[in-house]
Amino acid sequence: MIDFCHTVKVETGGQALAGAFFGYLMDLAWNDCFFGSETDRSDASTIQRSGHLGLRTVLESSDIDFLVSPYGYAFRGLGGDGLPMPPSESLRIHGKLYLYEEDSRLHNLMDPDGRNYKPEHGPAIHNRCFAQALTHGLGIWWFADWPAGSYEDLPKTEPAFQPLLERYQKIGSWALELDRSPAAEVAVLIDDESFFYETIHNTINLPLIFQQRVWGLPRFGAPHDVYLLQDLVDGKLPPYKLYIFLNPVRLDRARRDALAQQIRRNGQVAVWLYAAGYIEDAPALENMTDLTGFQFGTGKNAWGPMMHINNFQHEITKNIPQDVMWGTNNSLVPLFHIEDPEAIELGQVVYSLGRCKPG
Numbered sequence: 128m129i130d131f132c133h134t135v136k137v138e139t140g141g142q143a144l145a146g147a148f149f150g151y152l153m154d155l156a157w158n159d160c161f162f163g164s165e166t167d168r169s170d171a172s173t174i175q176r177s178g179h180l181g182l183r184t185v186l187e188s189s190d191i192d193f194l195v196s197p198y199g200y201a202f203r204g205l206g207g208d209g210l211p212m213p214p215s216e217s218l219r220i221h222g223k224l225y226l227y228e229e230d231s232r233l234h235n236l237m238d239p240d241g242r243n244y245k246p247e248h249g250p251a252i253h254n255r256c257f258a259q260a261l262t263h264g265l266g267i268w269w270f271a272d273w274p275a276g277s278y279e280d281l282p283k284t285e286p287a288f289q290p291l292l293e294r295y296q297k298i299g300s301w302a303l304e305l306d307r308s309p310a311a312e313v314a315v316l317i318d319d320e321s322f323f324y325e326t327i328h329n330t331i332n333l334p335l336i337f338q339q340r341v342w343g344l345p346r347f348g349a350p351h352d353v354y355l356l357q358d359l360v361d362g363k364l365p366p367y368k369l370y371i372f373l374n375p376v377r378l379d380r381a382r383r384d385a386l387a388q389q390i391r392r393n394g395q396v397a398v399w400l401y402a403a404g405y406i407e408d409a410p411a412l413e414n415m416t417d418l419t420g421f422q423f424g425t426g427k428n429a430w431g432p433m434m435h436i437n438n439f440q441h442e443i444t445k446n447i448p449q450d451v452m453w454g455t456n457n458s459l460v461p462l463f464h465i466e467d468p469e470a471i472e473l474g475q476v477v478y479s480l481g482r483c484k485p486g
Contacts, residue, residue, distance in 0.1 A: 132190040146193035146224075150182045150213035152317055153353065154199050156329055156337035172329045180319050182213065183357050186221040193224040193266070198256060201341040203231060205248055208345040209256040214317055215263060216309065216352040220363050229256045230270040250287050257295050264307040267299075313351035314367040315344060316359055321376040324406055334455035335401060336373055343453075344371075360385045371398045375418070377406040383418055402463065415463070421470055426462035430479040431455055434486065438473045 132145035155174040174180070185191055196212040203209075211227060218225040231252050260267040269292070317336065325331060344351055349369075356375055358364055360382050370390055378386070383404065390397050397419070404418030405411070412423045426432075433454035436444050454476070464476050464484035476486035 129185060129188045129190055132188070132192075136190050144192040146191055146195065146226075148195045149179060149185060150194050150218070151177070151179050151196055152182060152213060152319060153210065153336060153340050154201070154212045155179060156332040157200065170328050170330075172327055172332050174322050174332055175325075175327050180322055182217075182319055183355060186217060186223060186355075191223060193226055194218060195226040195228055197228045197230050197270075198259070199341065201337065203252070205251060207255070207341070209252075209259040210340060210345070211259070211263075211265065211353075214353040214355050215265060217355040217358050219264060220354075220358060224266050226266040226268060227256070227260045228270050229253070229260075229267055231256065246285065249285055250291060253288070253291050257291075257298075261299065261302055262307070263309075267295075309352050309365070311350040311352045312368040313349050313371065314359070314364060314369070315351050315353045315371045315373065316356040316375070317353065317373045318356040318375050318377075320357075321374045321378075324377040325374070330455075330457040330459055331401065332374075334457060339373070357382075359389055362389065364389075366393065367395070369396045369398065371400070372403055373400060374402075375399075375404060376402050378404050378414075378418065379407060383407070386418070401459075402461075412463075421465055422467035424464050424466035424484065426464065426478050426484070427460070428462075428479045429458040429460035430462060431457055432459060432462055433477045434474055435477065436474040438471075441471065441473055444473050 128147050128149060132147070135143050135145040152174075155177045156172050185194070194213060199210040199212055201207075201210075209229075211225065213225065215225045231249075257267065259265070322332075351371070352367075354364060356372070359370070362385075375386075399419050402415070404415050407414045407417075412425060415421070415423050431454065433452055433456075435452045436447060436449070439445055439447070439449060462476070462478060464478075464486035465472070466485075470485065472485040474486070475483040477483055
């Protein structure tokens with residue numbers, strides 16, 4: 128892709144913009160079953176064989192001006208958030224334009240009733256997607272050229288759409304004059320390198336990244352920005368109060384030291400979710416301690432771990448509903464828990480046979 132874009136630059140004397148559809152890291156736990164294939168491959172992830180794990184290299188190329196993707200496929204109806212597939216804030220800090228393809232399949236398209244079944248839902252879904260682009264400083268285009276309908280059909284099938292486009296154009300032009308720098312205080316980090324050290328099965332990435340991105344992160348009460356982990360390592364991020372690390376499974380010594388310098392200061396909080404730093408040169412619990420500061424134990428039996436809070440007196444947990452539980456039913460191995468006498472236990476992980484460990 129970089130070579131093709133370089134050719135565009137050479138042949139046009141640098142006068143043409145160049146880019147491609149690329150960088151779908153937040154969505155690629157999907158597989159054939161997700162798109163209605165008759166083949167049962169629901170346990171397979173496409174992340175490692177997608178061709179999208181070169182995002183860091185692409186962002187560092189001066190020949191790339193923009194990247195494009197549809198918005199996330201996981202939850203497109205009312206109540207969904209219209210999320211970008213790439214870590215869009217990383218594109219911004221590397222000076223790349225992200226074009227958000229608004230390709231909502233509504234009542235007039237496919238199945239034959241469309242992905243959304245009531246015509247009156249259409250404007251709300253379009254408004255949501257436009258708001259996502261507006262508040263995150265994204266480019267946006269609308270794609271509606273499908274066998275069951277096209278832009279030419281929209282005045283008949285979705286008459287409210289054209290006035291919306293006109294309104295979006297006015298609002299978008301007005302917003303170009305505003306300061307739309309990120310205002311979130313939470314950064315979510317995804318590590319493209321660690322995918323090479325993870326299973327090709329969907330046991331971990333489906334709940335940890337794909338589903339959490341859709342069901343968890345948009346609903347925990349604060350806005351957040353999504354970046355490649357390497358951008359934090361390289362010191363490119365503005366300061367945040369909270370850092371959520373999705374999958375820093377493999378970190379070499381240089382990246383560990385750089386992360387320590389970035390987050391162990393100014394009262395910042397780090398949330399480590401699973402196997403954080405487990406691999407350096409080889410897998411070891413000591414590697415996790417080195418990264419996080421906690422002492423760990425491990426469970427040897429594959430199981431779907433669930434977590435619950437058991438200390439509601441602490442400042443962090445005192446206002447959390449007591450019926451909150453989270454985790455996954457997917458069987459994971461290894462499993463991890465805390466074995467640290469200096470750690471304050473706020474909750475536990477439930478292992479096989481109903482065993483509960485701090486974690």
